[in-house]
Amino acid sequence: MAECLQESAQKISEEIQENKQNFEENYSNNQNSIKIKLKQNKLIKIKNEALQNEEKWVQELNDDSLKENYGDYQLVQSLQQTNKKWIQIKDIDDSFLGKNILIRGRLHNLRIIGNCAFLIVRQQSQNIQVVAQKQADITSKTMIKWIKKIHLESIIDIHGIVQKPNIPINCASSQYEICLKKIFVVSRSSSLNYGVADIQRIKKKSLKEISDENEEIDLEDRKAINNSFLFNTINKVIDLRTSAQQAIFRLKSSICQMFRENLLLQGFIEIHTPKIIQSFKKEYSDSFSLDYFGIDAQLSNFPKFYSQMAIQSDFERVFEIGPIYRKLHGRTHHTLCEFIGMNLEMEIKESYQEVIDIVTDLLFSIFLSLEMMFQQELQIVKEYFPSQTLKIKKPVLQISFQEACSLLGEVQNQMDYLDNINQVKLSKIISQKYDTDFYIITQFPSISSNFMDIVCDEEPNYTYSYKFFLRNGEIASGSQRNHDPLSLEKRALQYGIDINSIKKYIDVISYGAYPHGGCCIGLERLILYYLDLQNIRKASLFSRDSKTINP
Known part of the structure; x- marks a missing residue:
């Protein structure tokens, strides 16, 4: 009897516990x-309010008498x-004062103060202030509200009158301003956390200022600093819009033009050589291998192979500006897997010094x-990348590799080449001793x-190379080439190169070189x-290294 009562009590207790759990689950689900229903x-409600506000805004735009x-x-x-x-901003001068002009550019910055809008419009590295004030028959309150909704970096057309304020304009490169008459959006940008103006402002803080523990940098600026560095890889196109990058690539373009024009005047001709070449050394450490219709091939990692063949084709003096490919692992501040080489090759009469003199004069001219x-x-770049004045002297200091080792305090024959660390050390020694970079x-x-x-x-342990x-690193290299087929073949074998390749x-060398x-x-x-950019990627439009292939 006692056992029956105990079992019955146990079942009742289990039923109570189960009911309690069901109740709690149902209660939790209901809650x-x-x-969920409240959130929905x-x-x-938010969506409806947004739709209502949008309808009101559309109605306000339609009712505006100045909507045209x-x-x-x-x-x-x-x-x-x-x-x-x-009109280009850079071309605006006193001759435009009082005239109605049309410009197209990006919305660089925007401030709304009451019934006034102050826009900074940018074209490449130039910008100008545009002022919109509420006034009858020209600018309405609705127009100011509409301007406020334009995202930074949007492309806009501005119609307005050019004027020159008595007070200097500190927020724009142009000292003229435009009194807005009409504004139209050509292409709207999506919303950006930071515009080019923000990135430029932050990048003007040097690395020393950023790392200085005594300087207070607020949280927003710290976020912007991190964001500005991320822009280099996450959104390269936005980073390229900054004035410093615009200036860098204009300088880069001009250097190519100067290189080309200078050599053409000295009797060189421009050639274009293949960039897909047959592999001539197995497991070449710094070449990109590929299959060329069943043949082992590689991307060209030096341009001199075909340039020399051009010389032996009696072109006498040739040059080429083109890509060079190196399979370099890791990311250093001074190397890329794809870069532009400005290559020249020439016949010499007596000495490799003839080539050195040509290149020296060429670089001096540039x-x-x-x-x-x-x-x-140059001034724009210096604002973002502060540097010491470059010290260049003529005649250019020329020393042998053995003399360089002596300056470094190294024992001869214990160094085979100058690595980056020794290049920096040597540059400092030479700068101090000879006052040149x-x-x-x-x-x-x-x-x-x-x-x-x-x-x-x-x-014989050294070559005519x-x-x-410049400053802390190597910018160019070359040599007198071997024009004797027998010794050339011997050297190739020493390097493990397949002679057949x-x-x-x-x-070509054996036909008289x-x-x-x-x-x-x-x-x-x-x-x-x-x-003195500190990082070579700043000089590459879309850089390629072992970690970057996109964009």
């Missing part, structure tokens, strides 16, 4: 349902061509032209030279060290 109702003075263009689809004339013709661009090192060890480089007669250095090249030499200037390296 969750209520919360709230979202519906602003709005969004339809998509430009080449349906018509008018006689409108768009440096002088940049200082004379691009002062504004531009110098040449010649006759590098054979073991670190290319198999095509000709060996020194007096010192040379490198040009370079047979056509050796055949002019003594010749050449040099390749790394364009991005030249920009990096000339402007």
Whole structure:
């Protein structure tokens, strides 16, 4: 009897516990349902309010008597061509005062103060202030509200009168301003957390200021600093819109033009060589291998192979500006997997010094032209990348590799090449001792030279090779090439190169070869060290390294 009562009590207790759990679950589910419903109702309410506000806004725009003075263009689809004339900000001067002009640019910055709107419109690295004030028959209150809704970086057309304020304008590069009459959006930008104006403001803080513990940087600025660095890879296009990047690539373009024009005047001709070449060394450490219709091939990692063949084709002096590919792992501040080489090759009469002199005069000419013709661009870059004044002397300091080792305090024959650390050390020593940032090192060890480089007669462990250095790094390298087929073949075998893969090249040399030499200037390296940018990626439009292939 007692056992029956105990079992009955146990069952009742279990039923009570089960009912309690069911109740709690149902209660929890009901509570969750209520919360979900409340959240849905709230979202519906917000959506309805947004729709109502949008309807009110559309109605306000339609009711505005001055609505013809602003709005969004339809998509430009080449349906018509008018006689409108768009003016460049850089061309605005006193001759435009009081005249109605039309400009197109990006909305760089925007401030709304009461019934006034102050817009900064940007074209490349130039910008101008545009002022919109509420006034009868021109600007309405609704128009000011509409302007406020334009996102930064949107492309806009501005119609207005040019004027020159008595007070200097500190927020724009132009000292003129435009009194707004009409404004139209050509292309709207999506909302950006930080516009180009914000990025430029933050980037003007030097790394020293950022890392200085004594300086107070507020949270928003810290976020912006991080964001500005992320823009380099996350949104490269926005970063390229900054005035510093605009200036850098205008300088880069001009250097190519100067290189080309200078050499053409000296009897060089421009050539274009293949960038897909047959592999001539198995497991070449710094080449990108590929299958070329069943043949082992690679992307060209040096341009001199075909340049030399052009010299032996009796072109005498040739040059080329084109891409060079190197399979380099890791990310350093001074290397890329794809870069632009400015290569020259020439017949020499007696000495490799003839090539060195040509390149030296060429670089001097480029440096002088940049200082004379691009002062504004150089100043813009210096605002964002502060640097010491470049020290260049003529005649250029020229020392041998052995002399460089002595300056470094190294024992000869214990160094095969100058790594980046020793380059920096040597540059500091030379800057202090010789008061120059531009110098040449010649006759590098054979073991670190290319198999095509000709060996020194007096010192067979060294070659007639040379490198040009600017500030803390190498910007160019070259050599006198070996024009003797027998010794060239011997050197190739020492490097483990399959002779059959370079047979056509050796055949060319065997048909009677002019003594010749050449040099390749790394364009991005030249920009990096000339402007002291700290990172070579700032000199590359869309850089390629072992971690970056997109964009």
